[in-house]
Every structure is written in C-alpha cells, then in structure tokens.
Amino acid sequence: MDFKEKIRVIPDFPKPGIRFKDITTLLQDGEAFQAAINTLNDFARKHDADIIAGPESRGFLLAAPMAYALGKGFVPVRKPGKLPGETISQEYSLEYGKDSLEIHKDSVKPGQKVIIADDLLATGGTIGSTIQLFEKLGAEVVGVCFLIELSYLNGREKLKGYDVFSLVQY
Ligand code: 5GP
Structure with a gap:
C-alpha cells in the first residue's frame, strides 16, 4: 500500500509557509485505514504492550482502533481540564509559548507496557511529554x-533509546 499517496498535502495551513499533512483522505479510504492500523499493529505486537495510548485528538484516531484490534486497553492523553478524574500533567514547549497534556493517575499501573501512537512526528515535543507522563506513573x-514522520525536523533525536516506527516519511 502506498500510504503517502493517500495523504493530502495542503499548502499554507494553518498558516503561510506550512505544508500541512492531511490524514483525513487516508482515514476515509477504508482499505488504506485498515492497512495502516494493521501495519502499526505489526509493530505494536512485537512489544506485547498492555496499553495503547494516543494524544488528543488525531492520536485517538489511531490508538483506539489499534487497541481494539489487539484486545488491549486504550488510554487517552488529553488537553488540560478535559479528564474528570485525578490527573497528572506535563508541560511542553510550542513554537510560541507552552502547552500541556494530562492523563488520569490510575490510567496505568507501574510496570505496565505502553505503546504510544500519534498521526505525525514533527519536533517530538508532543510525544516527548506523553512519554514523560507514563514514565512518571x-x-x-x-x-x-x-x-x-517529518524526518527533516529530527524528532527522532528526542526519542533516543525508544523504538520508533513511522509508516511514511517526508
Ligand atoms: P511535534 O510535537 O512533534 O512538534 O508535533 C506533532 C504534533 O503536531 C502531532 O500531534 C500532530 O498532530 C501535529 N501536527 C503538526 N504538523 C502536522 C501536519 O502537517 N499534519 C498533521 N496531521 N498533524 C500535524
């Protein structure tokens, strides 16, 4: 399957100069969506994870079907103030300013194995703070x-020591 061909590139979104990789065209193609989840799960199966986690919101679109197909648990990683129970949070830097992500304190047990899935790796800030959340617990x-994976942004550098897999590279 040529996944790259299924991804639409939209120039100047959300601001001038950015070439946004739009995954909605891949998701709306049933065969491509299923093949993408199956390929990500070939990676996940190697690690026998207990939990598949995804950051809000496009991470949900991948992590939830992965977890369902594997018969594993799904954990949402959310923007501040969205989760109803007791949470821990982790800040990360954006191009301008800061943001943070949260998970429920009881979303994983110590020693559980977690796979994290997201739509796109750019600088690695989002995934880095997601990793920290689970490790704190x-x-x-x-x-x-x-x-x-946007290889030219070197997000992998931040993820040294972790097993990283991407379906399509730019
Ligand atoms: P990072 O934290 O690695 O710099 O940025 C990754 C996050 O930004 C991902 O959660 C992803 O959803 C979002 N993102 C940044 N650029 C794009 C893009 O071109 N396409 C999509 N689909 N998401 C993007």
Whole structure:
C-alpha cells in the first residue's frame, strides 16, 4: 500500500509557509485505514504492550482502533481540564509559548507496557511529554509509532533509546 499517496498535502495551513499533512483522505479510504492500523499493529505486537495510548485528538484516531484490534486497553492523553478524574500533567514547549497534556493517575499501573501512537512526528515535543507522563506513573514505554514522520525536523533525536516506527516519511 502506498500510504503517502493517500495523504493530502495542503499548502499554507494553518498558516503561510506550512505544508500541512492531511490524514483525513487516508482515514476515509477504508482499505488504506485498515492497512495502516494493521501495519502499526505489526509493530505494536512485537512489544506485547498492555496499553495503547494516543494524544488528543488525531492520536485517538489511531490508538483506539489499534487497541481494539489487539484486545488491549486504550488510554487517552488529553488537553488540560478535559479528564474528570485525578490527573497528572506535563508541560511542553510550542513554537510560541507552552502547552500541556494530562492523563488520569490510575490510567496505568507501574510496570505496565505502553505503546504510544500519534498521526505525525514533527519536533517530538508532543510525544516527548506523553512519554514523560507514563514514565512518571512507573509505566514502561516500549514503543512509539506514527503515520507520518517529518524526518527533516529530527524528532527522532528526542526519542533516543525508544523504538520508533513511522509508516511514511517526508
Ligand atoms: P511535534 O510535537 O512533534 O512538534 O508535533 C506533532 C504534533 O503536531 C502531532 O500531534 C500532530 O498532530 C501535529 N501536527 C503538526 N504538523 C502536522 C501536519 O502537517 N499534519 C498533521 N496531521 N498533524 C500535524
């Protein structure tokens, strides 16, 4: 399957100069969506994870079907103030300013193995703070996977020591 061909590139979104990788065209193609989840799960199966986690919101679109197909648990990583229970949070830097992500304190047990899935790896800020959240709770992040990796932004540098997999590279 040529996944790259299924991804639409939109120039100047969300601002001038950015070439946005739009995954909605891949998701709306049933065969491509299924093949993408199956390929990500070939990676996930190597690690025998207990939990598949995804950051809000496009990470949900991958991590939830992965977890369902594997018969594993899904954990949402959310923007601040969205989760109803007791949470821990982790800040990360954006191009301008800061943001943070949260998970429930009881979303994983110490020693559980976690795979994190997101649509795209750019600088690695989002996935880096997601990893920190799970490690703070004593879980082991055994792998991280993406539909798309923007190799020229060197996000992998931030992920040294982790098993990283991406379906498509730019
Ligand atoms: P990072 O934290 O690695 O710099 O950025 C990755 C995050 O930004 C991902 O969660 C992803 O959803 C979002 N993102 C940045 N650029 C793009 C893009 O071109 N296409 C898509 N689909 N998401 C993007």
